[in-house]
Amino acid sequence: MNLLIVDDEVSFRVHLRHVFERKGYQVAEAADGFEAIDKAKETLFDVVLLDIILPDIDGIEVLKQLHLSSPFTQIIMMTGNATVENAIASMKLGAYDYLVKPFDFEELSILVNRAFELARLKREREAAEHEKFLKSRFEEFIGQSEHTRQILQLVEKVAPTNSTVLITGETGTGKELVAKAIYRKSARSDKPFIVINCSAMQDTLLESELFGYIKGAFTGAVKNKSGLIEVVNSGTLFLDEIGDVSPEFQTKLLRFLESGEYRPLGSTHTYKSDVRIIAATNRDLKELMKQGKFREDLFYRLNVFNIHLLPLRERPEDIPVLVEHFLSKSCFALKKCVKKCSPQAMKILQDYSWPGNVRELENVLERAVILCDGNQIKEDDLPGDIKSLATAPLSDSNLKLEEVERQHILRVLQETNGNKTRAAQLLGISKKSLYFKLRKYHLEKE
Incomplete structure (x- = not known):
C-alpha cells in the first residue's frame, strides 16, 4: 500500500507519515506540486493526500497531472480554506474525496483504506482485461506479407459458411491458428471447438474418441461413452494430421461427412450430429492418393475449401x-x-x-x-x-x-x-x- 502525502507544512506531513506507517503503509512525502508530480512518475501510488494550497502550483493542477500519469491512483484533496468551487472542481476532475482541515485522523484512516481498496480493484480489473487481450492476441494468425493478408481474406470468406475446410502446409506453419480463426469468426463460435491430433492415436482409439462406444464393445468398455461427434454437436471439430489416418478409418469418416450419420463402436444404431469439420495435414494428399493410401472420395469431401500455408522461408x-x-x-x-x-x-x-x-x-x-x-x-x-x-x-x-x-x-x-x-x-x-x-x-x- 503506497501513500503519497503532498503538503508544505512539515509538521503536518511528519505526523501523517507516522500515523500511516504504523498502519503498514509505505509513505512518501512531497513539499510542493512539482515534487509530487516527479515522485508519481517514479512510484505507483495507491492513494495521494493532496493539499489544494501549495507554494508553487495549484493543487487542482497537480490533481490533473497525477491522473494523467496514474489514472488508478485515488486522490483525496485537503484544504484549510474550504470553498464550494474548489470542492466541485476537485470532484469533477476525479478526486476520491474532499476534506477540510482540521479533521479526525481515524476518519481519515478509514477514508484512505476505502480509497486503497478502490485503487486495488481498478488495477486488478485492468490487469485481467489486459491478460485477456494478450491471450486472445496470442491465438491470432499474424503477419504482414501479401500471403498472410490473402490467408486472412480467405478466412473471412469461408468462416460464415458451414463448408468443410482443408488446411495444408508444413509442420509449424500455423494450421491450428487458422482453424481457430475460422471458428471464432463463424456462427458456431459460441459452441465447442475441439482439436484431435489424428497421428497421436491408433485407429480404434481414434474411432472410439470420435464416435463413442457402448458397454461391452471391447475389453474395458464397462459403460456407454459419448464420442466427440456427439459432444461437439453444433460446434467445430478440428482434425489435425488427417493424412496419417488409416484407410479403414477414412471410410467411417467419409460416411459421416456425406450424411452426418455415425455409429458408436459396438452399436447397431445410427445417430446424427451437426458438426463442422476443419482438417489439416502436412502431407501431400494427392501423392498419398496415387500410392493408394488416401481415399480419393474423402479427399474431395475434405477439400471443399482449401487454404495452403506457405513455409516461413517463403514469407x-x-x-x-x-x-x-x-x-x-x-x-x-x-x-x-x-x-x-x-x-x-x-x-x-x-x-x-x-x-x-x-x-x-x-x-x-x-x-x-x-x-x-x-x-x-x-x-x-x-x-x-x-x-x-x-x-x-x-x-x-x-x-x-x-x-x-x-x-x-x-x-x-x-x-x-x-x-x-x-x-x-x-x-x-x-x-x-x-x-x-x-x-x-x-x-x-x-
Missing part, C-alpha cells in the same frame, strides 16, 4: 512482426521485459531458413528471452546452429533447401546428444515428423 516479411509477437508472448509468460532484437540478431533470424517454421521461431525466441540479460535480444542469445547456418556462405553444395534442412537436423541432434524428443521440440516439429525426416535424409545411422 520472410512476416519474421519481424512474428518476432515482436513472440517476444511479447514470452515476456508475458516469463515475467521479463525484452522489447526487441538487435539489428544483428534480426538479420540472423531473417537469413535463417526455418525448417521448423513459425513454431521453431517461437521456441528460439523463448530460449533467447530466458538467456537475455538486457531489454533486447543480442546475437549471443541465439542458438549456435542457427547463427552458423544463417551466416554460412552459400556454395553450390548447400544451395538446395533440403541439404540445409538435413544439416540443421543433424546439428540439433548433435546438440541434444541424440535425444530425438528434445530435438523435435527445438525444431518445432512432432517426433513422428522428425523420424520421417531422418528416414528421408538417411540420418538414422548418423
Whole structure:
C-alpha cells in the first residue's frame, strides 16, 4: 500500500507519515506540486493526500497531472480554506474525496483504506482485461506479407459458411491458428471447438474418441461413452494430421461427412450430429492418393475449401512482426521485459531458413528471452546452429533447401546428444515428423 502525502507544512506531513506507517503503509512525502508530480512518475501510488494550497502550483493542477500519469491512483484533496468551487472542481476532475482541515485522523484512516481498496480493484480489473487481450492476441494468425493478408481474406470468406475446410502446409506453419480463426469468426463460435491430433492415436482409439462406444464393445468398455461427434454437436471439430489416418478409418469418416450419420463402436444404431469439420495435414494428399493410401472420395469431401500455408522461408516479411509477437508472448509468460532484437540478431533470424517454421521461431525466441540479460535480444542469445547456418556462405553444395534442412537436423541432434524428443521440440516439429525426416535424409545411422 503506497501513500503519497503532498503538503508544505512539515509538521503536518511528519505526523501523517507516522500515523500511516504504523498502519503498514509505505509513505512518501512531497513539499510542493512539482515534487509530487516527479515522485508519481517514479512510484505507483495507491492513494495521494493532496493539499489544494501549495507554494508553487495549484493543487487542482497537480490533481490533473497525477491522473494523467496514474489514472488508478485515488486522490483525496485537503484544504484549510474550504470553498464550494474548489470542492466541485476537485470532484469533477476525479478526486476520491474532499476534506477540510482540521479533521479526525481515524476518519481519515478509514477514508484512505476505502480509497486503497478502490485503487486495488481498478488495477486488478485492468490487469485481467489486459491478460485477456494478450491471450486472445496470442491465438491470432499474424503477419504482414501479401500471403498472410490473402490467408486472412480467405478466412473471412469461408468462416460464415458451414463448408468443410482443408488446411495444408508444413509442420509449424500455423494450421491450428487458422482453424481457430475460422471458428471464432463463424456462427458456431459460441459452441465447442475441439482439436484431435489424428497421428497421436491408433485407429480404434481414434474411432472410439470420435464416435463413442457402448458397454461391452471391447475389453474395458464397462459403460456407454459419448464420442466427440456427439459432444461437439453444433460446434467445430478440428482434425489435425488427417493424412496419417488409416484407410479403414477414412471410410467411417467419409460416411459421416456425406450424411452426418455415425455409429458408436459396438452399436447397431445410427445417430446424427451437426458438426463442422476443419482438417489439416502436412502431407501431400494427392501423392498419398496415387500410392493408394488416401481415399480419393474423402479427399474431395475434405477439400471443399482449401487454404495452403506457405513455409516461413517463403514469407520472410512476416519474421519481424512474428518476432515482436513472440517476444511479447514470452515476456508475458516469463515475467521479463525484452522489447526487441538487435539489428544483428534480426538479420540472423531473417537469413535463417526455418525448417521448423513459425513454431521453431517461437521456441528460439523463448530460449533467447530466458538467456537475455538486457531489454533486447543480442546475437549471443541465439542458438549456435542457427547463427552458423544463417551466416554460412552459400556454395553450390548447400544451395538446395533440403541439404540445409538435413544439416540443421543433424546439428540439433548433435546438440541434444541424440535425444530425438528434445530435438523435435527445438525444431518445432512432432517426433513422428522428425523420424520421417531422418528416414528421408538417411540420418538414422548418423
